[in-house]
Amino acid sequence: MASPPEAPARTSEIAERRNARPLIATLPAVVWLIAFFAAPLIVFAVYSFLTNELYAVGLPFTLDGYEAALTSDLNRTLARNSVEVGLSTALVTVVVGMPIAFWLRFVARRSRLAVLFLITASMFASYLVRIYAWRTVLGSRGLINSALERIGLIDQPLGFLLYSRFAVIVAFVHIFLPYVVLVLYAGMGPLAEGLLEAAQDLGAGSSLLWRRVIVPIMAAPAFSAGVFVFILSAADYVTPQFLGGKDGVTLGVQIQQNFIGVGNWPLAAATSFLMLLAFVAVFAIGSFTLRRLRLDDIRLGS
Amino acid sequence: MSATADPMARVRLEGVAKRFGGVVALDDVDLDVADGEFVTLLGPSGCGKTTLLRIVAGFERPSRGRVLLGGEDVTKTPPHKRPANMVFQRPTLFPHLDVAANVAFGPRIDGLSKSEIAERVDRALALVRLEGFQQRRSHELSGGQMQRVALARAIVNRPQVLLLDEPLSALDLKIRLEMEGELRRLHREIGGTFVYVTHDQREALALSDRVVVLNQGHIEQTGTPNEVYRRPSSPFVARFVGDANVIPVDVASSDRGEAEVAVGGYRFRAPVSDVVGAAWLVLRPEVVGLRPASGAGGLQGVVHDLSFRGTGHSYRVAVEGMEAPLKAEVSGTEPIDLGAAVELSWDPDACRLLPRGSGEA
Amino acid sequence: MESRRRAPFASAITVAALLFLFVPLGVVVLFSFNAGGSLTFPFAGFSMRWYREIVDSPAFRDAVLNSAIVASVVAIVTLLFGTLAAYGLTRASSRFRAPVAVLLFLPLTLPGLFLGLSLLVMFARVEIDLSLRTVMIAHLVYVLPYYLLVSVAALQRLDPALEEAGADLGANGWLVFRRVTLPQVWPVLVAAACLAFALSFDEFIITFFVIGPESTLPLFIFSTLRRTVDPSVNAISSLLLAITLALFAVAFGLTLRGAKRAGLAIDETIGGTAR
Numbered sequence: 001m002a003s004p005p006e007a008p009a010r011t012s013e014i015a016e017r018r019n020a021r022p023l024i025a026t027l028p029a030v031v032w033l034i035a036f037f038a039a040p041l042i043v044f045a046v047y048s049f050l051t052n053e054l055y056a057v058g059l060p061f062t063l064d065g066y067e068a069a070l071t072s073d074l075n076r077t078l079a080r081n082s083v084e085v086g087l088s089t090a091l092v093t094v095v096v097g098m099p100i101a102f103w104l105r106f107v108a109r110r111s112r113l114a115v116l117f118l119i120t121a122s123m124f125a126s127y128l129v130r131i132y133a134w135r136t137v138l139g140s141r142g143l144i145n146s147a148l149e150r151i152g153l154i155d156q157p158l159g160f161l162l163y164s165r166f167a168v169i170v171a172f173v174h175i176f177l178p179y180v181v182l183v184l185y186a187g188m189g190p191l192a193e194g195l196l197e198a199a200q201d202l203g204a205g206s207s208l209l210w211r212r213v214i215v216p217i218m219a220a221p222a223f224s225a226g227v228f229v230f231i232l233s234a235a236d237y238v239t240p241q242f243l244g245g246k247d248g249v250t251l252g253v254q255i256q257q258n259f260i261g262v263g264n265w266p267l268a269a270a271t272s273f274l275m276l277l278a279f280v281a282v283f284a285i286g287s288f289t290l291r292r293l294r295l296d297d298i299r300l301g302s
Numbered sequence: 303m304s305a306t307a308d309p310m311a312r313v314r315l316e317g318v319a320k321r322f323g324g325v326v327a328l329d330d331v332d333l334d335v336a337d338g339e340f341v342t343l344l345g346p347s348g349c350g351k352t353t354l355l356r357i358v359a360g361f362e363r364p365s366r367g368r369v370l371l372g373g374e375d376v377t378k379t380p381p382h383k384r385p386a387n388m389v390f391q392r393p394t395l396f397p398h399l400d401v402a403a404n405v406a407f408g409p410r411i412d413g414l415s416k417s418e419i420a421e422r423v424d425r426a427l428a429l430v431r432l433e434g435f436q437q438r439r440s441h442e443l444s445g446g447q448m449q450r451v452a453l454a455r456a457i458v459n460r461p462q463v464l465l466l467d468e469p470l471s472a473l474d475l476k477i478r479l480e481m482e483g484e485l486r487r488l489h490r491e492i493g494g495t496f497v498y499v500t501h502d503q504r505e506a507l508a509l510s511d512r513v514v515v516l517n518q519g520h521i522e523q524t525g526t527p528n529e530v531y532r533r534p535s536s537p538f539v540a541r542f543v544g545d546a547n548v549i550p551v552d553v554a555s556s557d558r559g560e561a562e563v564a565v566g567g568y569r570f571r572a573p574v575s576d577v578v579g580a581a582w583l584v585l586r587p588e589v590v591g592l593r594p595a596s597g598a599g600g601l602q603g604v605v606h607d608l609s610f611r612g613t614g615h616s617y618r619v620a621v622e623g624m625e626a627p628l629k630a631e632v633s634g635t636e637p638i639d640l641g642a643a644v645e646l647s648w649d650p651d652a653c654r655l656l657p658r659g660s661g662e663a
Numbered sequence: 664m665e666s667r668r669r670a671p672f673a674s675a676i677t678v679a680a681l682l683f684l685f686v687p688l689g690v691v692v693l694f695s696f697n698a699g700g701s702l703t704f705p706f707a708g709f710s711m712r713w714y715r716e717i718v719d720s721p722a723f724r725d726a727v728l729n730s731a732i733v734a735s736v737v738a739i740v741t742l743l744f745g746t747l748a749a750y751g752l753t754r755a756s757s758r759f760r761a762p763v764a765v766l767l768f769l770p771l772t773l774p775g776l777f778l779g780l781s782l783l784v785m786f787a788r789v790e791i792d793l794s795l796r797t798v799m800i801a802h803l804v805y806v807l808p809y810y811l812l813v814s815v816a817a818l819q820r821l822d823p824a825l826e827e828a829g830a831d832l833g834a835n836g837w838l839v840f841r842r843v844t845l846p847q848v849w850p851v852l853v854a855a856a857c858l859a860f861a862l863s864f865d866e867f868i869i870t871f872f873v874i875g876p877e878s879t880l881p882l883f884i885f886s887t888l889r890r891t892v893d894p895s896v897n898a899i900s901s902l903l904l905a906i907t908l909a910l911f912a913v914a915f916g917l918t919l920r921g922a923k924r925a926g927l928a929i930d931e932t933i934g935g936t937a938r
Contacts, residue, residue: 025751026763029744029807036782037770037804043788044781100680103673117915122684124911126865128884129900133687143690177680235774238868242888252776259780272777361827381830394828398846408832459832
């Protein structure tokens with residue numbers, strides 16, 4: 001038997017309007033970034049293919065810079081240092097940052113705002129002051145060594161504390177931890193309180209809770225925070241100069257030296273772009289893996 | 303339905319169409335709203351009613367057609383230059399301003415004098431019965447009060463047309479009923495032209511001088527609440543307004559001023575209409591009568607579901623051969639039991655027959 | 664949250680992290696008041712001598728002045744360019760929106776080393792002399808995306824219907840912005856400008872490459888650190904910390920106020936910033 005015609009629901013009544021005019025307002029910023037961000041990078045890229053001469057660079061285009069950068073044993077060692085320092089920093093900040101973000105999101109009550117304030121405030125502590133502070137704390141006559149000596153645990157200052165890869169990583173963790181905590185905290189938005197309770201109600205123990213609920217949801221924000229920290233710490237050139245000993249020097253320092261000291265601009269530019277290429281590769285492989293594991297689009301709703 | 307060429311129309315839409323990407327939101331709509339009229343655009347969500355209102359306000363440009371306000375073509379006029387003001391679905395009070403400053407927003411833009419503004423604000427607030435609320439902030443108001451402020455803010459500019467986009471839908475039922483009365487009173491007192499959008503047929507019938515039923519981007523029917531309710535022009539209107547039973551029937555012959563209508567195996571005579579052959583029978587639930595089956599004839603059915611309705615009961619009766627159960631609203635205190643066999647009857651004069659095209663069957 | 668969750672491990676880590684973040688800085692501030700020249704305990708007594716020493720140094724005063732000039736200009740221009748850009752980004756809907764957004768946020772992902780080097784190369788190429796002006800140019804590139812993170816988040820949280828209501832009541836585009844949008848977001852925008860000032864005031868990595876013969880406060884600290892252990896560094900560092908943290912406190916207060924205006928929880932505001 002026939003039934004009367006139904007009214008099929010149309011798509012949303014207020015569909016998105018197309019309006020490009022407000023983009024005019026972005027023009028000053030866009031022009032600025034094209035002139036002083038995009039253009040310099042292009043010039044820099046061109047330089048990486050130029051020939052290095054004494055006190056000058058010029059044509060013809062060559063791959064000498066890239067060849068030198070890739071074949072140098074020193075570069076290889078420094079690159080390994082960069083990767084190890086960057087990876088360690090990223091790992092430590094994410095692993096330590098996760099329980100802090102968890103605490104802020106689910107445990108803290110009245111103290112949440114205060115702790116958020118402190119963590120955000122520490123982001124603004126001066127970069128050089130941090131380096132100096134760690135030199136003071138870790139130095140052979142610094143806070144830790146003198147304290148240990150005083151209570152008689154050691155007679156010789158612990159040399160590995162300062163001028164070492166350890167010192168560099170400690171300082172980087174100090175610099176980047178607040179940032180990572182805030183990103184992870186924001187990423188915990190979709191983790192509803194009720195969700196955790198439901199999981200526990202269904203008999204999920206705390207390890208299961210972390211493995212099955214928290215980690216899958218937090219994979220994407222943890223990854224983006226980790227990559228950001230990795231890139232910025234691996235490419236830093238100041239902290240390793242002050243706190244890194246022989247094993248703490250990184251490729252960034254070498255690039256800076258090539259530029260300022262040696263004056264081989266094409267080599268420094270080529271090394272820079274190889275490093276940037278490596279960063280892009282890290283990012284691409286990482287997001288590809290995330291997608292393969294289907295960890296990037298899990299969203300459980302509040 | 304098509305535009306009757308009324309030069310005095312306060313709002314006129316001529317062949318208005320709106321496309322969003324590939325989706326047709328409005329398809330060739332003509333509409334005139336007379337000066338001082340309270341017109342409601344009624345339809346299910348997605349029918350294009352809000353888009354139509356936003357086109358009148360100027361937030362959307364029609365893909366085709368013209369919009370005239372007070373005889374002037376405003377199709378390309380931006381919202382801030384149109385003599386129409388809007389009350390939004392959610393209360394959109396400016397959170398940084400108090401009630402008086404919210405209401406004064408428009409007059410201030412117009413550059414009126416301080417005393418003039420204060421006077422207008424006080425009058426507008428009096429009209430929505432919020433005297434003395436001048437210094438309140440929006441978070442100190444209830445939902446109903448916020449919408450009253452939004453109303454005052456919209457009428458303080460003395461717009462030619464007041465546009466209302468489901469302004470009561472976010473409110474509790476009790477406040478909603480109270481606000482309906484307020485809106486009718488306001489319309490009488492300021493004598494303005496109101497264009498009101500809603501998906502609530504009860505609200506539309508209660509408020510308006512004229513109801514425009516929209517479906518899938520076109521106008522299904524325009525008429526007074528009584529006309530739309532009593533004489534729906536399509537099965538859609540019949541079902542959407544008043545939740546009528548719409549039953550496919552066959553209208554046999556028509557002689558001596560009567561037609562013979564066949565509902566399944568049951569036949570009855572109805573007043574003559576120009577509909578012959580396949581037809582839709584429109585039966586309001588309240589015209590359907592129920593009595594325990596006695597074998598005396600009539601349409602046979604079984605009570606499928608019932609619910610208490612205050613003045614009586616509302617039933618759903620399963621009838622053999624019919625896909626959907628028949629809805630009936632019967633007054634009286636004694637309910638008929640679930641599962642009971644019943645006979646259905648109705649006053650032939652209270653039915654309406656609509657032609658049924660082959661495409662609709 | 665009704666039931667209080669107990670998480671001793673997470674709580675311990677949080678406390679430890681706060682100590683880790685603040686104790687080293689506290690030590691620096693503490694030693695800035697040490698009467699003796701040594702950087703080890705015991706304390707030789709309270710003294711302001713290191714502060715007096717640096718304040719008397721003309722090089723230090725020049726550096727502070729230069730930093731203040733640079734940061735002020737950068738903050739003001741950022742406020743202007745950034746607010747316009749954030750408004751455009753949040754109000755436009757066009758296929759050009761995404762590429763513009765990518766360009767505006769891309770500098771966030773580029774390490775300062777590369778930005779500094781490429782600007783240095785370009786300035787050399789087009790023969791622009793390095794000076795405080797080139798520092799300002801570079802800082803604006805560096806600071807703008809951070810400003811945008813905050814301001815775009817703030818503008819996105821506004822109810823677009825409020826702006827429509829403003830237009831409906833007769834306000835043109837500019838008046839809607841001034842009378843409806845700006846009153847709701849200005850505390851957050853000023854807060855973001857404070858952050859821009861703080862970021863610029865403290866910037867070293869990029870500045871190192873693009874500065875001329877002048878000095879800024881971070882550069883002054885850098886050269887002091889390079890030379891020898893000079894206890895006055897404690898005082899300089901403490902001053903720099905005090906300035907940036909004071910700016911942060913102002914920004915935080917303004918953000919709270921802005922959130923209150925928009926009826927939002929502060930968590931959301933900070934969360935939006937970090938995203």
